[in-house]
Amino acid sequence: MAAEQRKLLEQLMGGPQTSRAAQVSLTDPKVCRSFLVGTCPHDLFTNTKQDLGPCPKIHAESLKAEWEALPEPARQKYGFEIDYMRDLQKYIEECNRRIDAAQRRLxxxxxxxxxxxxxxxxxxxxxxxxxxxxxxxxxxxxxxxxxxxxxxxxxxxxxxxxxxxxxxxxxxxxxxxxxxxxQKLQVCDVCGAYLSRLDNDRRLADHFYGKMHLGYAQMRKTYDALPKDLRGSGRGPRAPLPDDGPGMRDDGYGDGGWKGGPRGPRRGGYGGRSGRGFRGGW
Incomplete structure (x- = not known):
């Protein structure tokens, strides 16, 4: 009876839990490719309102070092940067939906x-x-x-x-x-936080240099830069970029195109007293 219950539990949870200490390779689907290539979104917002919790995939410094030690031709065949862009796009679009919802609430x-x-x-x-x-x-x-x-x-x-x-x-x-x-509130066009038009420079600085705002700013900047870096390295024809494909796959990894234009899901600027980074300015 216990064996049958365990089998049912494994089916409900998507399979038996395996040890993270097991030996894995770069191409193992359990490895976080965003961590290998850059910064995993789960690591950007710890202890903030947008804390994503621990990443379900493996973060291993030894694998990251192995990836960084690969020569450019070897990296080219993996296409992990494209997977990284897919991951970034997912969280950026989710943030954009929150921004739109916050604007509607105003x-x-x-x-x-x-x-x-x-x-x-x-x-x-x-x-x-x-x-x-x-x-x-x-x-x-x-x-x-x-x-x-x-x-x-x-x-x-x-x-x-x-x-x-x-x-x-x-x-x-x-x-x-x-x-x-x-309404005296504005919505930050980078992270979706509410700010008051009456905030002084100190409060604005606290926001713009806060972990959540900087995390989304880094994510958007990286998403913008990756297509240029890939094309500059000559990998454009081998790796579909945001304006090259018919639509993004939902599994996060694998081949396939993208939805969206060449700018992808990027929104406004990255903040500043002049009003960049806010819906409608000041």
Missing amino acids: EKTPDEIRQTNVLLKAIADLAATVNCGLHEVRVLGDLGEVSRACDEFFRVRQAAQAKAERERELKALSDTSGPSGH
């Missing part, structure tokens, strides 16, 4: 803003419940507590369904809400 009535904040808090709480529950399932599975792990996974699924329902309510509210009026 156009709502006070009551609509209150309802939106309630839903956002509920979604955040449910997301935390799901993440903690999944971690608990993994721990229980490693300890052999299969029955308890299955019970916890059932609660995680309930929380995920409740989160999806709140997200649908939030979308419906966003689609039907109207303009509000005298």
Whole structure:
């Protein structure tokens, strides 16, 4: 009976948990290619509001050193930079959606803003419940507590369904809400944070030099620079760039084109007192 429960748990969790200490190669799908090539997005926002949690893929300094020691012709055949760009694009587009949603919230009535904040808090709480529950399932599975792990996974699924329902309510509210009026807030066009038009230089500096803003600024700058670097190294014809393909694959790795134009998902500037980096300026 226990063996059957363990098999069911492994199917629910996407397969048995393998040891991270196992020997892996550069091309192993469990290895984080963003970490090998540059900076993994999961490492940019630790202890911020946008903390992505630990990366599910392997970060091994020995593999990164192995990648950096490869000559250019050897790197060329792997195409890991393209995978890195796909990873960056995913998080940049997610940030852009938050920016658009934040801008829409500035156009709502006070009551609509209150309802939106309630839903956002509920979604955040449910997301935390799901993440903690999944971690608990993994721990229980490693300890052999299969029955308890299955019970916890059932609660995680309930929380995920409740989160999806709140997200649908939030979308419906966003689609039907109207303009509000005298807003004194601006949305940062780089990281999506709210800033007041009345903020002094010290508060603005705290934002522009904060970890979250700098993380998204670095991500956007890297995404902009990679196509130029690839073309400059003569790898353009072998590696599809943002304006070369019909659409981006969802698996994050592999061949395939991109969606979007040559500028990809990049938005405004990277901040400054003049208003660059904000929707609509000052």
